[in-house]
Amino acid sequence: MSERKYFGTDGVRGEVGGPVINAAFALRLGYAAGKVLARSYKDKARGAGRPQVVIGKDTRISGYMLESALEAGLSAAGVDVVLAGPVPTPAVAYLTRALRLVAGIVISASHNPYQDNGIKFFSAQGMKLPDELEAEIEAALDEELGCVSSEGLGRARRMNDAQGRYIEFCKSTFPNDLDLNGLSIVVDAAHGAAYNIAPHVFRELGADVHAIGVHPDGFNINKGVGALHPDQLAREVKARGAQLGIALDGDADRLQMVDGDGRIYNGDELLYAILRERMQRGTVEGVVGTLMTNFGFERALERLGVGFARANVGDRYVLEQMQARGWLYGGESSGHLLCLDCHTTGDGIIAALQVLTALRRNDATLADWVSDLRMYPQKMINVPLAPGLDWKTHPGLAAAREAVEAELGGRGRILIRASGTEPKLRVMVEAEDEALAVSSAERLAASLG
Numbered sequence: 001m002s003e004r005k006y007f008g009t010d011g012v013r014g015e016v017g018g019p020v021i022n023a024a025f026a027l028r029l030g031y032a033a034g035k036v037l038a039r040s041y042k043d044k045a046r047g048a049g050r051p052q053v054v055i056g057k058d059t060r061i062s063g064y065m066l067e068s069a070l071e072a073g074l075s076a077a078g079v080d081v082v083l084a085g086p087v088p089t090p091a092v093a094y095l096t097r098a099l100r101l102v103a104g105i106v107i108s109a110s111h112n113p114y115q116d117n118g119i120k121f122f123s124a125q126g127m128k129l130p131d132e133l134e135a136e137i138e139a140a141l142d143e144e145l146g147c148v149s150s151e152g153l154g155r156a157r158r159m160n161d162a163q164g165r166y167i168e169f170c171k172s173t174f175p176n177d178l179d180l181n182g183l184s185i186v187v188d189a190a191h192g193a194a195y196n197i198a199p200h201v202f203r204e205l206g207a208d209v210h211a212i213g214v215h216p217d218g219f220n221i222n223k224g225v226g227a228l229h230p231d232q233l234a235r236e237v238k239a240r241g242a243q244l245g246i247a248l249d250g251d252a253d254r255l256q257m258v259d260g261d262g263r264i265y266n267g268d269e270l271l272y273a274i275l276r277e278r279m280q281r282g283t284v285e286g287v288v289g290t291l292m293t294n295f296g297f298e299r300a301l302e303r304l305g306v307g308f309a310r311a312n313v314g315d316r317y318v319l320e321q322m323q324a325r326g327w328l329y330g331g332e333s334s335g336h337l338l339c340l341d342c343h344t345t346g347d348g349i350i351a352a353l354q355v356l357t358a359l360r361r362n363d364a365t366l367a368d369w370v371s372d373l374r375m376y377p378q379k380m381i382n383v384p385l386a387p388g389l390d391w392k393t394h395p396g397l398a399a400a401r402e403a404v405e406a407e408l409g410g411r412g413r414i415l416i417r418a419s420g421t422e423p424k425l426r427v428m429v430e431a432e433d434e435a436l437a438v439s440s441a442e443r444l445a446a447s448l449g
Helices: 023-043 063-076 089-098 131-141 162-172 198-204 230-240 267-281 295-304 315-325 348-362 395-408 434-446
Strands: 012-015 052-057 080-086 103-107 116-123 156-158 184-188 208-212 244-248 255-259 286-290 307-311 329-331 337-339 378-384 412-418 424-431
Touching: 023 052, 023 063, 023 103, 023 116, 023 131, 052 063, 052 089, 063 080, 063 103, 063 116, 080 089, 080 162, 089 103, 089 116, 089 162, 089 348, 162 198, 162 348, 184 198, 184 230, 198 208, 198 244, 198 348, 208 230, 230 244, 230 255, 244 348, 255 267, 255 348, 267 286, 267 295, 267 329, 267 337, 267 348, 286 295, 286 315, 295 307, 307 315, 315 329, 315 337, 337 348, 378 434, 395 412, 395 424, 395 434, 412 434, 424 434
Parallel strands: 052 080, 052 103, 080 156, 184 208, 184 244, 286 307, 286 329
Antiparallel strands: 012 116, 103 116, 244 255, 329 337, 378 424, 412 424
């Protein structure tokens, strides 16, 4: 496939007012995507009518502008539009499937600050748009902007019950024989897309919910709250004497949790909590993590007899490996957790419900439930790279790596990768002993000096 000009690993993303996140580009993108989707719809010979897409967004001020521009472009291409308003990214994936639409579009920059925004697509199956369709949209973006006849213009309608539909879908992933009665939870929605959804989900299942991060103003998304700043949630949980805390990010596909003592649990620990419960029901063949997944998680799966594979960082790559291997579970340390037996994409609310399923079914605290998971200490050093230096063939680094691997003796791991944004090398070591991790990372970093 040719090199992408606009689409990255997670759609189109950038600073508002930049070369791609602006009204003019969104109009062209809507028209280009509309033409491609309309052609695909027609090719499938699905009878009369026009193709339909759903557009959801988070709470950034720029969402209004991008939504209107996309709507206009899609309409000009003859595509009907369903406007869902502020809903989580995984809600758009669900609505696309539930409404039998040709695609879903999300306007969000996830965990980024309000100055950024993005546009990404879901297929009719609620998964990432096939590469061939993305390539067609890329090509169509370079064509002249046009318009179908007046008779063929797409229509737009507001979907007033989008949030309610999604609340019910989330609740459906929690077992009917369980409830959350008597459980005190603090829910942090990061002033993002789940602000009017997440608290209702847990409250309607019986929990006593105190909500924070639920007052978006267009500018405060992810600011000092949510999954990127779980310390705020930890303080709130302890201050209120709550039993648990749930933190989402701006588009609610990322999860961090906090227990009553204020201890923060990352994605590796939460995925392990889910897997332990799933193994009570049957066999878990394998799990996909990333290059950053803690080595202790990998060793724990070995003890349980569960397969493990690492993908590149990014939930797109995790999902690709899961599909290729036929596995149902995967995730990232950052809190993107995928349970394909519940949903087609990563979902912070649904992942939290799966953790709560494990705790309620076993009458356990989160600390007790993951007590046999030993997370290895990590040490990361960013090493500046001199211009023209090929670190992959550097003899000093190669020798240091061989020596460190021998010293670790299978009780840790090394990860060395170049930064994608600056001339630096990320040198990370995990080991059973923190002092060993630190000294090993320093030794590797020094070898490049």
